Amino acid sequence: MPVEVGLWRVDGGKPQRMNSTGIEFEKQLEDLIEQDPAILGYPLLIVGRQVPTKAGGTIDLLGVDEEGNLHVLELKRGRTPREVVAQVLDYGSWVSGLAHEEIKALYEAGKHDVAFEAAFFDTFKANPPEELNSSHTLTIIAHDADAATERIVTYLSSFDVPVNVAFFRYFVDDGRKYLARTWLVSETAVASQAGSSKKSTKEKWNGQDWYVSFGADNTGIRDWEDARKYGFVSAGGGVWYSKTLRKLPVGGRVFVHIPQTGYVGVGTVTREAQPFPEAVVDIDGQELPLAEQELNGKYVHTVEKDEDITEYVVTVEWERTLPQEKAVWASGLFANQNSACPMRSSFTIDTLTKEFQLDT
Numbered sequence: 001m002p003v004e005v006g007l008w009r010v011d012g013g014k015p016q017r018m019n020s021t022g023i024e025f026e027k028q029l030e031d032l033i034e035q036d037p038a039i040l041g042y043p044l045l046i047v048g049r050q051v052p053t054k055a056g057g058t059i060d061l062l063g064v065d066e067e068g069n070l071h072v073l074e075l076k077r078g079r080t081p082r083e084v085v086a087q088v089l090d091y092g093s094w095v096s097g098l099a100h101e102e103i104k105a106l107y108e109a110g111k112h113d114v115a116f117e118a119a120f121f122d123t124f125k126a127n128p129p130e131e132l133n134s135s136h137t138l139t140i141i142a143h144d145a146d147a148a149t150e151r152i153v154t155y156l157s158s159f160d161v162p163v164n165v166a167f168f169r170y171f172v173d174d175g176r177k178y179l180a181r182t183w184l185v186s187e188t189a190v191a192s193q194a195g196s197s198k199k200s201t202k203e204k205w206n207g208q209d210w211y212v213s214f215g216a217d218n219t220g221i222r223d224w225e226d227a228r229k230y231g232f233v234s235a236g237g238g239v240w241y242s243k244t245l246r247k248l249p250v251g252g253r254v255f256v257h258i259p260q261t262g263y264v265g266v267g268t269v270t271r272e273a274q275p276f277p278e279a280v281v282d283i284d285g286q287e288l289p290l291a292e293q294e295l296n297g298k299y300v301h302t303v304e305k306d307e308d309i310t311e312y313v314v315t316v317e318w319e320r321t322l323p324q325e326k327a328v329w330a331s332g333l334f335a336n337q338n339s340a341c342p343m344r345s346s347f348t349i350d351t352l353t354k355e356f357q358l359d360t
Contacts, residue, residue, distance in 0.1 A: 007171050007180050020143075020169040020180075029141065029168060030060055030075060032179075037063055039179065040139070040166060044071055045123045047103060048110045053094045057087060060141075062095070062106065064120075068129040069136060070095050070103070076142035076149075085152050088138045088163060100132045100203040101346075117332025117347040127332060130344060131202050138163040143170070150184055157185045202344060209343040211336055212245070212254045214264070216324060221311070223296035224264060227256075228321045230281045230293060231267070235339035236311030237301045245339040246273040248314050255343055255352055257335060262327030266356055267318040276300065279313035320356040328355045 008015040030049070037044035044063035047070075051059040061073040072095055074088045098106075107116045120128045142149065142165055149165060156163050165184040170177070212233050216224040222234055233256055235245040248254065248269050256265040274280075276299040279290040290313060291299075301309040322328065333352075334345035343349060352358070 007169070007178065009173060018171045018173050018178075020171050033061060033073065033141070037061075039181065040073075041181070043123060045120055047107045051106055053091060055090055055094050057090065059091050059095075064103070064132065066124040066126065068132040068134060070098070070133050072136065072138045074138070074140055076140060082148070082152070084140055084142075085149070085156075085163070088140055089156075089161075092136060092138045092163075095133070095136050098133050103132050104203075104346075115332060115347055117345070118330065119332075121331035127334060136162065140165045142167055153184055203346060205342045205344045208253055209349060210248060210252050210254045210269075210340055211334060211338075211343040212248070212256045212340045213336065213338065214256050214258050215241075215339075216258050216261075220296075220298055221301065222299060224258060224324045226295050226297050227316075228265065228318065230283070230290060231270075231318055232279070232281060232290065232313050232315045234276065234299060234311050234313045236276070236299075237303065237309050238305060239307050241339050242273075242308070242310065242312045244341060245312055245314060248273065248340050254316060254340075255348070258324060258327060259335070261324060262329030263322075263333070263352055263355075264324055264327045265316075265318055265321035266352065266358065267316040267321075269314055270317050271315040273312040273314045276311040276313050279315070281315055319358065322356075328352065 007018045009018055034046050034049055044065055047062045047064055049061055051062045059072055060075050063071040072091050076084050104116050117128055153163055153165050167182050169180045214233050216222055227233055235241045250269050250272060252269045254267060255263060257263050277291055280287045281290045299311045332347055334348040
């Protein structure tokens, strides 16, 4: 049974049905969705409009949600159900193979005013996940709710194909214009069927750059000015905090971030991690114990735990550092709860290369 969308105006206690139209609406709908994708019921960042595919044809609108999942939005535009369903499935087969860098390239091809990472943050108030396109959904946008479309899409959905139809009706009443929307298949059901990408969707790592979180807070455990002066980063208080820092390789480049503050330094690792009591640093050409230097931080944890709470130290030859109050931060820059992890975000690397005036 075809889906029907109705709207009634109530005058004097008597309902009067309003007539809908699709002619003017179809010309405007793509513009409206691009301007405010939330009319679909959830926020999206539009990656591109009229996106060309390698398989031929162009996707009307390609979006990404807060989880990094892609959304193919295809207007029916008078095509028969079989034509539009076949087309959106073909697009899905192409989208499923898009890697992280390819998605960003599609966004950049749209000549947007801001970088992908900054636009993502502005839309969702969060940085992009490390993985983009771990799944995708396909949405046909239509005015006509015909039985054939309902039958085909419902059948595909029963086999966990992530395809749905958003039905919009356009109403004009006394000079005012209204939109009404409904879905053919439950949105929750389609979300649970979202198609998975078989290839890695993380941004490629260059094998050299690392992110380090330096927890310079008001506990007095560690102090950024100590780290700047003596050339090191550190983490501890539990295995979860120290284990990733201990993976930093000699020769790796680290970008140091203070949580809730920003990026404050970049340098090269010169020694593998050592427990604070055993750590040595280079001072005027000599290797001297860090624990014997004048330090603002304590670098010792007194909380009793049934695990190794030692503060571990990794020495670094700084290329550039900044005082904590002059830390670099901008929407879309990478941040992570781990003490250390591979830095995959090319946007962050490019931004910090410029801000720290590094030799590329």
